[in-house]
Structures are given as structure tokens and as C-alpha cells.
Amino acid sequence: MAFTMYALQVLAYVFVGVVGLVVLAAAVLYVIDRSQTKDAILRNYPVIGRFRHLFSTLGEFFRQYFFAMDREELPFNRAQRVWVERASHGKGNTLAFGSTRNLGVPGTPIFMNAAFPPLDDQFSTTEPLEIGPTARQPYLAPSIFNISGMSYGAISKPAVQALSRGAKAAGVWMNTGEGGVSPYHLEGGCDIVFQIGTAKYGVRDSEGNLSDDKLREVAAHDQVRMFEIKLSQGAKPGKGGILPGAKITPEIAAIRGIQPGQDSISPNRHREVDSFSDLLDLIAHIRDVTGKPVGFKACIGSADPFVELFDLIKTRGPDSAPDFITVDGGEGGTGAAPMPLMDLVGLPLREALVRMVDLRDRYGLHDRIRIIASGKLVNPGDVAWALCAGADFITSARGFMFSLGCIQALKCDRNTCPSGVTTHNPRFQKGLVVHEKDKRVAAYAKGIIKEVETIAHSVGVSEPRKMGRRHVRIVQDDARSIQMNELYPSYPTNGAKA
Ligand SMILES: Cc1cc2nc3c(=O)[nH]c(=O)nc-3n(C[C@H](O)[C@H](O)[C@H](O)COP(=O)(O)O)c2cc1C
Numbered sequence: 001m002a003f004t005m006y007a008l009q010v011l012a013y014v015f016v017g018v019v020g021l022v023v024l025a026a027a028v029l030y031v032i033d034r035s036q037t038k039d040a041i042l043r044n045y046p047v048i049g050r051f052r053h054l055f056s057t058l059g060e061f062f063r064q065y066f067f068a069m070d071r072e073e074l075p076f077n078r079a080q081r082v083w084v085e086r087a088s089h090g091k092g093n094t095l096a097f098g099s100t101r102n103l104g105v106p107g108t109p110i111f112m113n114a115a116f117p118p119l120d121d122q123f124s125t126t127e128p129l130e131i132g133p134t135a136r137q138p139y140l141a142p143s144i145f146n147i148s149g150m151s152y153g154a155i156s157k158p159a160v161q162a163l164s165r166g167a168k169a170a171g172v173w174m175n176t177g178e179g180g181v182s183p184y185h186l187e188g189g190c191d192i193v194f195q196i197g198t199a200k201y202g203v204r205d206s207e208g209n210l211s212d213d214k215l216r217e218v219a220a221h222d223q224v225r226m227f228e229i230k231l232s233q234g235a236k237p238g239k240g241g242i243l244p245g246a247k248i249t250p251e252i253a254a255i256r257g258i259q260p261g262q263d264s265i266s267p268n269r270h271r272e273v274d275s276f277s278d279l280l281d282l283i284a285h286i287r288d289v290t291g292k293p294v295g296f297k298a299c300i301g302s303a304d305p306f307v308e309l310f311d312l313i314k315t316r317g318p319d320s321a322p323d324f325i326t327v328d329g330g331e332g333g334t335g336a337a338p339m340p341l342m343d344l345v346g347l348p349l350r351e352a353l354v355r356m357v358d359l360r361d362r363y364g365l366h367d368r369i370r371i372i373a374s375g376k377l378v379n380p381g382d383v384a385w386a387l388c389a390g391a392d393f394i395t396s397a398r399g400f401m402f403s404l405g406c407i408q409a410l411k412c413d414r415n416t417c418p419s420g421v422t423t424h425n426p427r428f429q430k431g432l433v434v435h436e437k438d439k440r441v442a443a444y445a446k447g448i449i450k451e452v453e454t455i456a457h458s459v460g461v462s463e464p465r466k467m468g469r470r471h472v473r474i475v476q477d478d479a480r481s482i483q484m485n486e487l488y489p490s491y492p493t494n495g496a497k498a
Helices: 002-035 040-044 049-067 078-088 157-170 212-219 250-256 276-290 304-316 339-344 349-362 380-389 398-403 434-459
Strands: 109-111 129-131 139-141 145-147 192-196 224-230 241-243 264-266 294-298 324-328 370-374 393-396 472-475 481-483
Touching: 002 040, 002 049, 040 049, 078 398, 078 434, 109 380, 109 434, 139 224, 145 157, 145 434, 157 398, 157 434, 212 224, 212 276, 224 276, 224 324, 276 294, 276 304, 294 370, 304 349, 324 349, 349 370, 349 380, 380 393, 380 434, 380 472, 393 398, 398 434
Parallel strands: 145 393, 192 224, 224 294, 294 324, 324 370, 370 393
Antiparallel strands: 109 472, 129 139, 241 264, 472 481
8 A cells, every 4th residue: 555655646746847858848848949030930939939830841751651542742742752662662553443643634644445455365575676776786675564674872772773673574675774784783683774964973184075985885795786975865955963072972973973972963964065066966977886776865854956956867867867865854853953844844744755756757767766755654554655646655653663663752852762772871771672673673674564564455455555646535624535636636657646
């Protein structure tokens, strides 16, 4: 009895002590908040004003779980992310009851199913397509869907490793991004597109100029199938970048050809290219030195300036043409970019792609220049739309990030990515287990291709590249849909598309 009384007494003292401490802390915070001059809310609502910041921060994390509807979030909503997640796990992507998609939203593609689709035994899988017929080593690219450029630096070592192995297993290519080719890109044995950014990382001399010796070294890897000159990317057109010295480890410095520990600036364009004539000269030079197909990547503000490029190709002859053009939509992703460029500069892919395809076809270069499309094409419907619009290949960056386990925490510009995809912190990288995630990368790529083939069969053609603008309708502002070939009539292209 005496012991119980004693215990109760101690508990009461502890309680009073805790309450006292809380009251004291609140009083101190009250005085601090009231007397500070920087934050109006805290000055007017001392102590409780602090909860506003806490809840805004927590809201960022909890919204996607509890509050956001399936089709609501940006840049990618839950329905899009869950599709990738299920495909990556090799789970069937069948749903019950009916679609949750609002089909009245302007821009929604509606594929036109055939009255009599081909029978199961009349389907064929996607054929490989040749890129760069005039290069010494043209590339017979096996897959319509491939991995877009993300540098080793922007993404982590295990992310690059899992992508490389997954790409090999699925038979898709992997673009290095502008950070050069690392042993981690090569280790899986996949086909590689080497990107030449404005700082020429991986193929530069000590002054930062393009080095032919380095180009030959890179081209000597059989896995490197093509070279892509990066003019711009959708998330930051017209902007270069700065790689802070702190992120330049001796390994990254060696891969990129720069000094460790010192800031490295990539200019906002290639210094030696300020006209389409210069661009064609550079393409010809790299193709000559490496013997491999060469193209360029750009986010376009309008197709009009590119008329000059096609006029020049007409004058110089089709051999002078780029072997491919990658059209990156203004909605494209990045490791880091200023918000106005990300939000407001560069045509979205829905407008840019048809313009570039039409320009190419108008100049009769359909079979000479391949068009690669990127920009939020992460689900089968997006990829099928791009094929209908005229793309020959589709690439995705963020779709593959989701397959690696990205949860859209929007922290790629810090070193704190919780899924280990864009961080160099070993603590977070531990979560990204290469021999698990490589399977997800492969399953995602295969899942996309399989379901794009399903759409193709439903519209009545035997394989995806046979889809054209006549197979899809686009929902307009008044919720009625118009056939895409009426909105954007195609140019004749040897009868391949109509
Ligand atoms: C983390 C990250 C890094 C990227 N790095 C590069 C790069 O080095 N070079 C480049 O041309 N594009 C880069 N991009 C852009 C992508 O290659 C792609 O063009 C764009 O994100 C559109 O594809 P998506 O919508 O499927 O992500 C990067 C994108 C992300 C998300």
C-alpha cells in the first residue's frame, strides 16, 4: 500500500514537472516569436504559428497517401505511378469495374478500335528498326521503348547499374546522359547511346574541347551504338549547368575528364555550334571519327527555325542529315532546373512532336532521320499516342526511375533521395538493391511494349509502328474528339503511315 502511494506520488511529480517544462518552453517561444521581426505569422500568432510550417512540410509527404485523388497529382499522378509499379513487379495490370479516367479532359487520346481486329495468330512483335544507314556501323535498334539520358552524377551508382542490367535483359538501349560513360553503364552489357553535352564530359581535352582521340576511345566499346549531341532538354532549354566541386569525386572527375573538387561549368550551348550549318558539320565530324550514327536532342520552342536545317540538308544531300532527332517535350524532367524554365519554356511534346515529324516528312526524309520522342511518356497509352503521332522510338527517364523505386519525393536536386535513385549518400543507396531493381527495370520495359502491342492490335494493325494518326482521336475543349489526322494531316511517307 505504502509502495503504491509512493509510486503515485512520483508519477504526480513527473507529470507536474513535464507540464511545467511545456509551459516554460511555450512561454520562451512566445517571447521569441513575438519579438522577432522576420515572420509576420509568428509575430501575430506566437507558438501556434509554428504548426503551420510543420503541417505544410508533413502535407508534402502525406498528401500522396491520404488526400490526393488517383488522377490528381503532378508531375505524375498515382494511377500513372501505380501502373509502372505493377508492371515493374511483373504483376498483371488488369483492373476491375471500369476506368477512373475522365475522358472529357482536352488532349486525352482515344484510340479507335477496329471492327475486326487481327486474330491472335496474325499479330507480330515489334520489328527492329535501322538508324544511321550511311554510318560505317548502322544501329539496328531492337526496341521501340528505351531509357532516356540521365548522367552518372545526377543518378546514383546502383541506379546506373540496375538500369544497365535491366536494359540488357529487356533488349532496350540506355542513354548515358551528359556525364560520360562509366563502368556501371557498361557492366550490364546493354546497348548504349553516348550523349555529348555542352561540357563534352567524357570526350573532352584538358581545355574542354571535343577530343577526337577520346571519341575514338568511347566508340571502341562495341556497346556504344550511337552518339547524341545534346542541344537542349525540355526541363531547362537554354540553360547549362554547374556541377559543384563537392560532388566531383576523383571517380566522377576521371569519367568526365575534369579536375576533382573544382566546380565544373557546362555552357548553355556548344561553343562551336551557333548555326545549323555548324551543327551539320559537327554531326558529320563525329560520324566520321566514330563510324556510328549521330543525332541531336532538342526541346523546341517552334518548328520554324528548323526549316533552315532541312533546307540545308536538301542542299548538302541526305547523307549530311542527322541520323536521328530526339524531341524532348517542355514537360521533361531533370535533376535540377530553375522553375520558370521548367514550367514555362519549350513546347510540350503534344505540340512539338507532330511539328518535327511533319517537317521531316515534308522534306522526304522519313526513312533517313528517325524521330525519338520523350516527355512524360511513361504508360502504354502515352507511348502509343507518340507512335501514332509519328515517332519511331520513345525514351523515358522518369518512367524508369519509378521502376527503380522512385516515390516522386521531388528531392533529386538534394542528396537526400529516399529511394536511393538520385543520391550519393550510401545510407540511402542501401535501399536500392541492384539485383532486385534490374529485374523491375526489365519487367517495366517489357510491360510497356506488351501493352502498346495490345493497343495496336485493338486498333487493327499487326504491330505498333503501323499505327498512324488515323487510329487516334484527341478530345477537344468541348469534350468532343477529333481524329488526329484531321487535326494534323500527315505528309505521305512511302505509304508507311497515312
Ligand atoms: C534525374 C534526371 C537526370 C537527367 N539528366 C539528363 C541528361 O544528363 N541529359 C539529358 O539530355 N536529359 C536529362 N534528363 C532529361 C531526360 O533525359 C528526359 O529527356 C526527360 O526527363 C523527359 O523524359 P521523362 O518525362 O520520361 O522523364 C534528366 C532527367 C532526370 C529526371
